Amino acid sequence: GEDVEQSLFLSVREGDSSVINCTYTDSSSTYLYWYKQEPGAGLQLLTYIFSNMDMKQDQRLTVLLNKKDKHLSLRIADTQTGDSAIYFCAEKDNNNDMRFGAGTRLTVKP
Amino acid sequence: ETGVTQTPRHLVMGMTNKKSLKCEQHLGHNAMYWYKQSAKKPLELMFVYSLEERVENNSVPSRFSPECPNSSHLFLHLHTLQPEDSALYLCASSWRGSNYGYTFGSGTRLTVV
Numbered sequence: 001g002e003d004v005e006q007s008l009f010l011s012v013r014e015g016d017s018s019v020i021n022c023t024y025t026d027s028s029s030t031y032l033y034w035y036k037q038e039p040g041a042g043l044q045l046l047t048y049i050f051s052n053m054d055m056k057q058d059q060r061l062t063v064l065l066n067k068k069d070k071h072l073s074l075r076i077a078d079t080q081t082g083d084s085a086i087y088f089c090a091e092k093d094n095n096n097d098m099r100f101g102a103g104t105r106l107t108v109k110p
Numbered sequence: 111e112t113g114v115t116q117t118p119r120h121l122v123m124g125m126t127n128k129k130s131l132k133c134e135q136h137l138g139h140n141a142m143y144w145y146k147q148s149a150k151k152p153l154e155l156m157f158v159y160s161l162e163e164r165v166e167n168n169s170v171p172s173r174f175s176p177e178c179p180n181s182s183h184l185f186l187h188l189h190t191l192q193p194e195d196s197a198l199y200l201c202a203s204s205w206r207g208s209n210y211g212y213t214f215g216s217g218t219r220l221t222v223v
Contacts (some may be wrong), residue, residue: 007149018141029211042114042214050209075111088153090211095166097143098212100153 004101006089007022011107018076019106027070029091034063034074037086037103045086048076076106084108113137116201123191124223131186131218133201137209139213141206142184144176147198149216159184160206191222 005023009062017092024032030051035043049056049063049072062075076083086103093099114135123129129152135142144156158166171196175187184201198219202212 003152033211035211035214041218042202042216043212044214045211048209048211079136085153092209097155097158097160097166098204099155100145102150102152 004089005097006087006101006104007032008102009105009107011109014079014081014108014110016079017076018078018083018106018108019081020074020087020089021105022072022074022101024070024072024089024091024099026091026099027067028091028094031092031108032063032072033090033098034061034072034088035100036087037088039085040105043088070083079106079108081110111190114201114203114213114215116218118218120219120221122221122223123188124195125191126191127191128187128189129219130183130188131199132199133186135182135201135203135213137213139203140181141204141207142178142181143202143204144184144186144201145200147200153200157186158206188220191220193222196220196222206207207208208223 033048035047036046037043060077064073088103089101115131140159146154157176162178177185191201200217200219201215204212
C-alpha cells in the first residue's frame with residue numbers, strides 16, 4: 001500500500017536534540033509537512049518544505065529532505081518538556097489531499 | 111482558537127443511536143475534510159468537500175453520512191455505529207489546490223458502547 005511511515009515512539013532527555021524520521025511514497029509530492037498534536041488538541045502545522053530544497057531551518061526546528069530515498073526528518077534542538085506531543089509527517093497525494101503517517105509520540109524526560 | 115471549531119468535544123453513544131458531529135470554519139477556506147484518528151494508525155481521510163460538493167468518499171461505511179450546507183459548516187451524521195468506530199474525529203479546512211497546510215479543529219472524541 002501507499003503509506004507515509006513513521007516510528008511510533010521517541011524518548012529523549014530535556015536539552016538533547018530529537019530527530020523524528022519519516023518515509024513517504026509519492027516522488028511527485030511538491031510539498032512535505034510536519035504537524036504537531038498536543039494532548040486534547042487537533043493537529044497544528046509546524047513547518048513545511050518545498051521538494052526542491054534539501055533543508056529548512058526555523059529557530060529550533062530543522063527539516064531535512066532526501067528526495068532520492070523519499071526520507072524526511074524533523075530535528076528539534078534543545079528539546080523541552082513542552083515539545084512532548086505527537087508529530088505527524090504528511091505529503092500531498094495525487095488528488096491534492098493530505099496523506100498522514102501514524103504519528104511519532106515524543107516524550108521528553110526532565 | 112484555531113479557526114476551526116468542532117462540537118461536541120466528547121460524545122458517548124449507543125450502537126442504536128443517531129448523533130451528529132459539527133464543524134465550523136471562518137477562515138474563508140473553500141475545502142473541508144473529515145479525518146478519523148485511531149491509535150497507532152495513520153490518519154484516515156474520510157470525506158472531502160470542495161466548494162460544498164463532495165469530491166471524495168474513501169470507502170467509508172454508509173453509517174457515516176456527511177453534509178456540507180455551506181462553505182463554513184460541515185456535519186458528520188452517525189447512525190448504527192459499531193464499537194470499532196470509536197476514535198477521534200478531526201475536521202480540517204484549507205484552500206484546496208494550494209500548497210498551504212490544513213487548519214484542524216480539536217476533534218470530537220467518540221465512544222460507541
